[in-house]
Amino acid sequence: xxxxxxxxxxxxxxxxxxxxxxxxxxxxxxxxxxxxxxxxxxxxxxxxxxxxxxxxxxxxxxxxxxxxxxxxxxxxxxxxxxxxxxxxxxxxxxxxxxxxxxxxxxxxxxxxxxxxxxxxxxxxxxxxxxxxxxxxxxxxxxxxxxxxxxxxxxxxxxxxxxxxxxxxxxxxxxxxxxxxxxxxxxxxxxxxxxxxxxxxxxxxxxxxxxxxxxxxxxxxxxxxxxxxxxxxxxxxxxxxxxxxxxxxxxxxxxxxxxxxxxxxxxxxxxxxxxxxxxxxxxxxxxxxxxxxxxxxxxxxxxxxxxxxxxxxxxxxxxxxxxxxxxxxxxxxxxxxxxxxxxxxxxxxxxxxxxxxxxxxxxxxxxxxxx
Ligand SMILES: Cc1cc2nc3c(=O)[nH]c(=O)nc-3n(C[C@H](O)[C@H](O)[C@H](O)COP(=O)(O)OP(=O)(O)OC[C@H]3O[C@@H](n4cnc5c(N)ncnc54)[C@H](O)[C@@H]3O)c2cc1C
Numbered sequence: 001x002x003x004x005x006x007x008x009x010x011x012x013x014x015x016x017x018x019x020x021x022x023x024x025x026x027x028x029x030x031x032x033x034x035x036x037x038x039x040x041x042x043x044x045x046x047x048x049x050x051x052x053x054x055x056x057x058x059x060x061x062x063x064x065x066x067x068x069x070x071x072x073x074x075x076x077x078x079x080x081x082x083x084x085x086x087x088x089x090x091x092x093x094x095x096x097x098x099x100x101x102x103x104x105x106x107x108x109x110x111x112x113x114x115x116x117x118x119x120x121x122x123x124x125x126x127x128x129x130x131x132x133x134x135x136x137x138x139x140x141x142x143x144x145x146x147x148x149x150x151x152x153x154x155x156x157x158x159x160x161x162x163x164x165x166x167x168x169x170x171x172x173x174x175x176x177x178x179x180x181x182x183x184x185x186x187x188x189x190x191x192x193x194x195x196x197x198x199x200x201x202x203x204x205x206x207x208x209x210x211x212x213x214x215x216x217x218x219x220x221x222x223x224x225x226x227x228x229x230x231x232x233x234x235x236x237x238x239x240x241x242x243x244x245x246x247x248x249x250x251x252x253x254x255x256x257x258x259x260x261x262x263x264x265x266x267x268x269x270x271x272x273x274x275x276x277x278x279x280x281x282x283x284x285x286x287x288x289x290x291x292x293x294x295x296x297x298x299x300x301x302x303x304x305x306x307x308x309x310x311x312x313x314x315x316x317x318x319x320x321x322x323x324x325x326x327x328x329x330x331x332x333x334x335x336x337x338x339x340x341x342x343x344x345x346x347x348x349x350x351x352x353x354x355x356x357x358x359x360x361x362x363x364x365x366x367x368x369x370x
Contacts, residue, residue, distance in 0.1 A: 008259025011280025173228030
């Protein structure tokens, strides 16, 4: 039983169904929703899927433009070796889910899980409309607002959130196809981004340290005209995004937590799609062995997420704490370095971890900020 049919839950459903397990995917919404997500994702995620993800891809980024308070631009070509896609989230989630359903996953929408309880070695899941289901194993994949990990004692006790605002706009303003924009300086303790879709643009603002609410009106009043839009265009969506906050247990007896619910989103760049897909894949692999009786514990899942993701995020969090405290220095010394776009692309594609660059970056930032 998987709670939440987002990117993480659908991935886990697909891989469990592929190995022949009986899978039920539960989703609280009755129809697909527009998700507050930029949709930026390294093409490297394709490695976890035997089917083509391209139907969800709306643009391929070849160039990035950075600015500080909409000035001092840095324009850089991305290395072709680490392609970066912009997907439409609704399309990505339903593409993966459709493949899971084709392999026999039972999809139940309009099912809002309100209680999860372990009783006589099975998990009981109760919906807001009174329906009750039981399962041998449960995967929690209900996103950043999930209440279950802390109730069950999984994930961090102290959750850390990035505050975000997102807007999807019709047309492309002056944003060129194949170009992603990142603005530092306008946003206190964070940055803003604009990612092109086929005929729309995803714009977002995020703050990553402290507990500031975002003055989105003031930021968007400046940012949108700069991107060729009217400052009041589009519907604004606020979301609290749970980000990585330490190594923690992500499994219990017959239960696993994945995606945003597991607090694994990158605390520096808000990259959440790749870890959501990775955790869905890794969780399905561990659960397959556990259900077959080949292993007694699901601890291999927690361990593999630590090795493949968490170790890099521990450094990402340290970089975020220094970078967003001294963003101007960070922009001058980090972003403006000729090698920066290549390093960012390598990190986002998994070819490098934050640990590979962290000590040099932090030392440079601290020296210059004194
Ligand atoms: C503004 C913004 C921009 C972002 N941009 C990017 C980006 O460009 N690139 C990137 O990599 N990441 C980005 N992220 C992060 C990324 O969107 C998330 O990490 C990703 O959505 C995590 O997927 P998920 O499947 O864990 O959760 P979700 O996509 O949130 O899916 C959870 C699902 O569970 C369902 N659900 C919730 N509660 C229940 C319940 N009680 N019962 C049943 N179902 C339930 C929800 O309806 C939802 O469908 C962004 C996030 C934000 C907020």
